[in-house]
Amino acid sequence: ARPGLMDLVRAAHTAPPTRPVAGMGAHPSAAALFGGIAMALYRRERTGQGGLISSSLLGNGLWSNAIQVQGQLAGVKFPRRDGRQAAPNPLSNIYRCADGRWLSLVVLNEARQMPALLGLLGLAHLADDPRLATAESREAHKEDLIALFDAGFERYTLAAWRPLLDKAGITFGVVGTLADIDADVQMREGGHLVPGA
Structure with a gap:
């Protein structure tokens, strides 16, 4: 604390x-x-x-x-934290899937990744939307864009999103739960979980 x-x-x-x-x-x-x-x-x-x-x-x-x-x-003035609905960049935010699971989207190469993401979200018609054109315009319209992205992500379950995002080369992470740990192959193969310990 x-x-x-x-x-x-x-x-x-x-x-x-x-x-x-x-x-x-x-x-x-x-x-x-x-x-x-x-x-x-x-x-x-x-x-x-x-x-x-x-x-x-x-x-x-x-x-x-x-x-x-x-x-x-050092005197840095940190910006106040607002909820995910007001994240400054809708391309780097947390989104809920149809099954209630969450993923953390991190689109850094916007020129390459944003068109693919918009297509997957059913928002390809927004490719030339001025609200998405620059970091400044995305921040100015963040609430609207996050609501659109929310609706897009809520169309599929996390299990359905994972291969789609992977294939499109879109960077994301799964917001893990304790229930995920036992089935996580990387945790076992990396020696993080030891059987019988």
């Missing part, structure tokens, strides 16, 4: 702070403590001298929020 993370991850500046997930601060603090112990043991092996180590929720919270904390300390 104190390092500002709860404030930064709420849905909008007017929304209440988001409740943290259990262990959200304790796990990084424990990992930092483990790293400190390992380095102190290594130092003792090499130099014969021990070391004093420490870890704290506050310190690890500041580390987790380091980019924003550094900006604040």
Whole structure:
């Protein structure tokens, strides 16, 4: 709470702070403590001298929020956070699919990816729409464009969207759920989940 993370991850500046997930601060603090112990043991092996180590929720919270904390300390004025309906760029936002699942759209190569995206969303007729022409015009008309994109994404389930977006070369990420973890092949093949552990 104190390092500002709860404030930064709420849905909008007017929304209440988001409740943290259990262990959200304790796990990084424990990992930092483990790293400190390992380095102190290594130092003792090499130099014969021990070391004093420490870890704290506050310190690890500041580390987790380091980019924003550094900006604040340097005088950066961060824009207020509004809800997803007012995201500054409709091409980089979170959208709900027909089955209630969410995906995070990140269109950075607009010249190449936007025409394909508009086609998939059933919005090909907007290809020459001045609201989409520039970053400034997209931001000026963000609410209208997000509503159009919402309607487009809600036509199919996440399972249907994944191959369509992949084939079109459109960058996106799945907003994962705990229920997804067991079936995630990459988590198993990467050794992140160990059977029987």
